[in-house]
Amino acid sequence: MVSYDTAVPVVELPDYIEEISAKAFYGRGYIVELVLPEGIRVIGDNAFQDCYAMKKLVLPAELEEMGQQVFLQCRSLERVDLPEGVLELGPLMFGSCTSLREIRIPPTVRWIDENAFSGASELRRIHIGPEHLELLPEKFRRTAVLTAMSDLREEEELHGPASSRTSELLDGIVRRDSEVMASLAVEEKDKPALVYMLDRRLIPGNLLPELTEKAVASRATELTAVLLEAANILRQEEASGGAGSDGRGSGAEEWDPFA
Incomplete structure (x- = not known):
């Protein structure tokens, strides 16, 4: 034509x-x-x-x-x-x-x-395999990482655990930039990506108060509930001596986002 x-x-x-x-x-x-x-x-x-x-x-x-x-x-x-x-x-x-x-x-x-x-x-959504993220312009890579986490989380809900290679590669990328990635997930109200990071303990526990305050301020009730649940799990683990040694729960015991 x-x-x-x-x-x-x-x-x-x-x-x-x-x-x-x-x-x-x-x-x-x-x-x-x-x-x-x-x-x-x-x-x-x-x-x-x-x-x-x-x-x-x-x-x-x-x-x-x-x-x-x-x-x-x-x-x-x-x-x-x-x-x-x-x-x-x-x-x-x-x-x-x-x-x-x-x-x-x-x-x-x-x-x-x-x-x-x-x-x-x-x-806001860039679907590309984690192994090809470096091809993207730098300003779009975090958006693609967020999308990849969300996609993988939804895939696991439907079909079970993803390949270990894919998840290991993605987890390594997120760990190097965990604070920024967690904040971006809250800003974009991307629940699957946030749950993905929380399930794999990719977010340090001492970031949970700040993240929850952001979720509350943006009226993201689902994200607020997810973050509160994660903080509660950390408190329970620390109380039983199960999670205090890795530093993830620092500051979570006394914090109340609605106080």
Whole structure:
């Protein structure tokens, strides 16, 4: 497909199309939803640039090639699931995607440019394997770690314990930045990630009062309850002599967030 000019809000391309040429949908501001057929193997440079009203995009499950700045200034796009076969996210791939909140990055990706998400100020969920976190621009890595913990927690609830390699890798990353990660989980009101850290004792006990005060201040009642329960467990363990030796419970005995 070289160009699309039919002014309709929902576009479903026919199955026989195998390639989207460069700038094929450039500036098509009337498109709200675009569904690409499974047969597409190539998406050219700037293919969807300035599709500023497009909220939903369904990509084919397999791609052999994706060009540069494909989603630049897609300001209404809220979520993207990148398919297997995508190898890199170049400069401004999602530049100025100001509504983008969630993206799924496949394990085939080997390089992500520092400015791939420039201007994507609302990006809150980045699904990427822990072994590929270093590919992300530094400012988005903590968001991806939070997402990974949340995903792993939900996966364990549905299917049982995750692979030890995945959890060990993620736990090591969190331990190196535990205070910041715990605070971020409370700020984002991410209960699964917070529970993940508490279950694995990745949060030092002396941080629980501060975290709970933040949860109370933001009226995050579920997070407050989870943190209070964790503090209570620490008190019980210390009372029975089971957890005083690692320093995790320091200061938890006398503290009451509602006092």
